[in-house]
Amino acid sequence: MAITSANQLELLQTAEAVAREKMIDPALVIEAMEESLARAAKSRYGSEMDIRVSIDRRTGRATFTRIRTVVPGEDLENFQAHIAPDQVAEIMSAQGKDFTVISGMSQPEGEDETPQPIRRFILRKPTEIDRAMAEGVDQDTPPQPGDELVDEVPPVEMGRIAAQSAKQVILQKIREAERDRQFEEFKDRAGTIINGLVKREEYGNVIVDIGAGEAVLRRNEKIGRESYRPGDRIRVFIKDVRREQRGPQIFLSRTAPEFMAELFKMEVPEIYDNIIEIKAVARDPGSRAKIAVISYDNSIDPVGACVGMRGSRVQAVVNELQGEKIDIIPWNEDQPTFLVNALQPAEVSKVVLDEEAGKIEVVVPDEQLSLAIGRRGQNVRLASQLTGLDIDILTEEEESARRQAEFEERTKLFMDTLDLDEFFAQLLVSEGFTNLEEVAYVEVDELLVIDGVDTDTASELQARAKDYLEAQNTKALEHARELGVEDSLVAFEGLTPQMLEALGEDGVKTLEDFATCADWELAGGWTTVDGERVKDDGLLEKFEVSLEEAQNMVMSARILLGWVDPADLEQAEEGDGSELDVEETEEAGA
Numbered sequence: 001m002a003i004t005s006a007n008q009l010e011l012l013q014t015a016e017a018v019a020r021e022k023m024i025d026p027a028l029v030i031e032a033m034e035e036s037l038a039r040a041a042k043s044r045y046g047s048e049m050d051i052r053v054s055i056d057r058r059t060g061r062a063t064f065t066r067i068r069t070v071v072p073g074e075d076l077e078n079f080q081a082h083i084a085p086d087q088v089a090e091i092m093s094a095q096g097k098d099f100t101v102i103s104g105m106s107q108p109e110g111e112d113e114t115p116q117p118i119r120r121f122i123l124r125k126p127t128e129i130d131r132a133m134a135e136g137v138d139q140d141t142p143p144q145p146g147d148e149l150v151d152e153v154p155p156v157e158m159g160r161i162a163a164q165s166a167k168q169v170i171l172q173k174i175r176e177a178e179r180d181r182q183f184e185e186f187k188d189r190a191g192t193i194i195n196g197l198v199k200r201e202e203y204g205n206v207i208v209d210i211g212a213g214e215a216v217l218r219r220n221e222k223i224g225r226e227s228y229r230p231g232d233r234i235r236v237f238i239k240d241v242r243r244e245q246r247g248p249q250i251f252l253s254r255t256a257p258e259f260m261a262e263l264f265k266m267e268v269p270e271i272y273d274n275i276i277e278i279k280a281v282a283r284d285p286g287s288r289a290k291i292a293v294i295s296y297d298n299s300i301d302p303v304g305a306c307v308g309m310r311g312s313r314v315q316a317v318v319n320e321l322q323g324e325k326i327d328i329i330p331w332n333e334d335q336p337t338f339l340v341n342a343l344q345p346a347e348v349s350k351v352v353l354d355e356e357a358g359k360i361e362v363v364v365p366d367e368q369l370s371l372a373i374g375r376r377g378q379n380v381r382l383a384s385q386l387t388g389l390d391i392d393i394l395t396e397e398e399e400s401a402r403r404q405a406e407f408e409e410r411t412k413l414f415m416d417t418l419d420l421d422e423f424f425a426q427l428l429v430s431e432g433f434t435n436l437e438e439v440a441y442v443e444v445d446e447l448l449v450i451d452g453v454d455t456d457t458a459s460e461l462q463a464r465a466k467d468y469l470e471a472q473n474t475k476a477l478e479h480a481r482e483l484g485v486e487d488s489l490v491a492f493e494g495l496t497p498q499m500l501e502a503l504g505e506d507g508v509k510t511l512e513d514f515a516t517c518a519d520w521e522l523a524g525g526w527t528t529v530d531g532e533r534v535k536d537d538g539l540l541e542k543f544e545v546s547l548e549e550a551q552n553m554v555m556s557a558r559i560l561l562g563w564v565d566p567a568d569l570e571q572a573e574e575g576d577g578s579e580l581d582v583e584e585t586e587e588a589g590a
Contacts, residue, residue, distance in 0.1 A: 028174075030055050030057065032172075032174060034052075034053045034054065034055055034062075035053075037053040037055075037062060037064070038051050038052055038053045038064075041053065041064055041153070045153065046080055048078055048080040048081055049066060049080045049081060050066065050067040050068070050080075050081045051064060051065070051066055051067070051153065052064075052065050052067060053065075062155065063152065064152060064153045064154070064155055065150050065151065065152055065153065066150070066151055066152075066153050067081070067148050067149070067150055068080075068081060068082060068083040068148065069081065069082050069083070069146070069147075069149075070082075070083055070085055070088055070144065070145050070146060070147040070148065070149065071083070071084065071145055072084070072085075072145055073085070073086065083149055085142060085143045085144065085145070088121065088143040088147075088149055089143065091149070092121065092143075118146055118147055118148055119143075119144075119147045119148070121143065121147065121149045121150065179243075179248055181212075182212055182213045182248050183241065183248035185212055186212075186238065186241045186248065186250055187241050187248075189238050189241070190238050190239070190240060190241050191237075191238065191258060191262075192237075192238055192262065193235060193237055193238075193259070193262045193263070193266070194210055194235075194236060194238055194252075195233060195234070195235050195236075196208035196209055196210040196211075196215065196233070196234050196235075196236060196252075197209040197231065197232070197233060197234070198228045198229065198230055198232040198233075198234055199214065199230060200230055201228065203219075204218075204219035205217065205218050205219055206222065206228055206234075208234060208236065208252060210250065213248070213250065214250075215236075215250035215251070215252050216249065216250065216252065217234075217236055217252040217253070217254065218251065218252075218253075220255070221239070221251075221252065221253040221254060221255050221256070222254055222255070223254050223255060223322050223324070224285065224286045225286060225322065226254070226322060235320060236252040236253065236259075237252065237253045237254065237258060237259035237262060238250060238251075239251050239252060239253040239256055254285070254321075255283065255285035257281035257282065257283050257289075258281070260281050260283060260289060260291065260317065260321065260326075261278045261291070263316075263317045263320055263321075264278060264291065264306060264313075264317060265278075267313045267314075267316050267317055268306055268308070268313055270295075270297075270300060270302075270305045271293075271306075274296070275295065275296055275297050275300060276293055276294070276295050276296070276300065276302045276305055276306070277293065277294050277296065277331075278291060278292070278293055279292045279293065279294055280292040280388075281386075282382040282383075282385035282386040283324070284378055284381070285321075285324065286321070286322055286323075286324055287325070287378065288324065288325045288326075288327070288378055288379075288382065289321075289324055289326045289382070290327045290329055290342060290382045290383065290385075290386050291326060291327070291328055291329065292329045292330070292331040292338070292341075292342070292386055293306055293328060293329070293330065293331060294330070294331035302328075302330060302331075303328045303329075303330055306328045307328060314326055327344065327382075329341045329342055329344065329386070335353060335387060335389065336351035336353055336360070338387060339351060339360060339362065339383065339387050339389065339391070342382075342383040342386045342387055343362065343372055343379065343380070343383050345371065346364060346371040346372035347364065347365060347368050348363070348364055348372070349363045349364055349365060349396055350362075350363040350399075351363070353389075359389065359390045359391075359392070360387075360389045360390070360391055360392070361391075361392045361393075361394060361399075362391060362392065362393050362394070363395070363396055363399045364393060364394075364395060364396070365396055366395045366396060366397055369393065369395050372393050373393060380393055390526070407426075407429055410425075410428075410429045410433075410434055410435075411425045411426050412425075413425075413435075413436075414428050414433075414439075417436060418436075418439070418461065418464045418465060418468070424452075427452075428450070431446075431449070436468060436469055439461060439462065439465040440462055440465035440466045440469055441462075442462075444458050444459070444462070447461060447462075472497075472498070473497040473498070474497070476496075476497035476498045476500065476501040477490070477500065477501075479501050479504075480497065480500040480501045480503075483501070483504030483505060483509065484504060484509045485500050485501075485509045486509055486510050488510055488511040489503070489508075489509065489510055489511050489513075489514055492511060492514065492553075492557060492560075493556075494549075494553050494556075495553075496543065498543065499540055499543055499545075502539055502540065502542075502543075503539060503540075506539050508539070511557055511560065511561060512561065514553075514554070514557050515557040515558045515561055515563060517539075517554055518554070519547055519550040519551040519554055520538065520547065521538060521539060522538050522539050522540045522541075522545060522550035522553070523538045523540060523541055523545050523546055523547045523549070524538030524541035525538070525547060538550070
């Protein structure tokens with residue numbers, strides 16, 4: 001099959017038809033045709049040749065050109081694609097005036113390379129386009145390495161195999177263009193709601209027709225009791241759009257908390273207008289959900305606006321979510337207050353917040369315990385997701401028993417260590433003293449407020465506490481040395497003898513060992529596993545070392561060892577504030 005004048009226009013007509021059917025740029029189809037024709041020409045003339053095809057966008061005429069790059073004579077190896085400068089000069093001399101030099105750009109071999117300006121020597125009678133491109137280009141300078149020699153070659157006769165190969169190239173290019181168009185269309189729509197048509201179900205996953213392609217609603221993203229048949233209309237949330245080898249993959253969801261937020265945005269104009277903001281959403285899909293809202297207009301009640309007249313607005317969302325019950329909660333910046341709201345309808349007696357651990361204790365009346373926890377722990381679980389805190393719920397009776405146990409434990413501590421009677425030890429605990437350090441190093445005036453304590457008694461109490469602590473420190477330090485803790489770690493500022501003992505028992509015996517520890521290994525922390533917060537115990541956690549203090553101590557040790565340059569540390573803090581990598585500091589130390 002030759003590209004003759006009879007079917008030149010058919011190329012353009014075919015490109016237009018395909019582009020219109022696939023909704024892609026016609027230029028992409030023509031480029032695919034050019035590439036397929038060039039591939040067919042290479043199979044005819046030789047794969048080592050650099051043959052390019054250009055199809056005129058007006059007439060459909062296909063021009064086959066052979067490109068040879070000028071290289072120094074000593075580097076000439078591939079005679080099909082390269083040519084020496086003196087050979088170009090001979091060809092130009094024989095050609096006479098039927099050539100011109102135009103400006104062009106090199107064709108990069110790799111994705112990372114950028115086209116470079118070059119000169120092209122055209123071995124044919126110049127056209128109007130050639131003359132325009134030749135303006136300002138030096139016509140007299142001899143060929144230089146990097147220039148290109150361009151001459152036409154006859155069009156190829158395409159056999160059955162070549163035609164089939166060309167067809168495959170064109171189809172592949174069209175598929176790639178379709179994929180790119182689909183990805184570009186949907187990449188910015190992630191996080192929005194779209195309506196689709198159910199096409200089929202595969203292994204529990206629902207394939208949804210969304211107009212410009214197909215998307216996947218995975219089994220775990222469906223609301224539990226939902227089932228679909230081909231042809232059903234469905235409203236879904238675009239959770240993610242990824243560019244993958246097999247084309248763009250669009251993942252849908254009906255269980256995502258963001259889906260509920262977007263539904264409320266559609267039903268409540270105040271949310272769409274940013275008068276009311278959705279601050280947090282927690283869902284147990286198909287069963288129950290909690291949504292926290294705040295109003296930036298004092299005249300508008302955020303909860304009432306979301307509920308709507310006779311519950312019309314919230315009921316529309318409930319119907320879309322297959323009857324999922326929704327609790328609408330007013331947002332509050334004060335976390336304990338917000339938590340009390342989040343645990344509704346249960347009543348809360350007291351809240352104790354531990355901000356450092358991200359943990360909160362809630363005390364409820366005995367008869368409210370089951371209501372606060374909810375069926376299978378649903379109410380407290382949703383409240384935890386909504387607030388981002390780990391919640392412990394106690395009854396008033398349990399909290400009273402725990403406080404009594406703590407009181408007795410501290411009383412016994414003071415009786416055993418300070419040689420006090422029970423009554424005097426209870427006085428100390430009642431005044432808020434919890435450990436020996438507080439007694440030993442508190443201002444004397446704070447001891448004098450205790451009934452029956454004068455200056456001499458206060459001094460004696462502090463002397464006994466200090467003597468006991470010093471004895472404990474000496475014992476702990478001796479044990480640490482027995483465990484092999486070296487002087488470099490003992491002399492490090494910020495570590496007490498008890499801390500050294502704990503480190504030695506865990507195998508941290510040198511300053512180098514300490515410097516390789518992560519901050520969470522020392523201070524402890526929380527890790528989320530399968531949606532649940534799991535406690536990580538730290539080596540120094542019992543000494544109430546915070547995460548920030550642990551990070552500062554570890555970084556100080558690395559600086560002392562010369563693993564970290566303080567200047568680099570300042571630069572990193574100005575950048576993203578992230579901690580330097582432990583492995584990098586180890587390599588620096590090595």
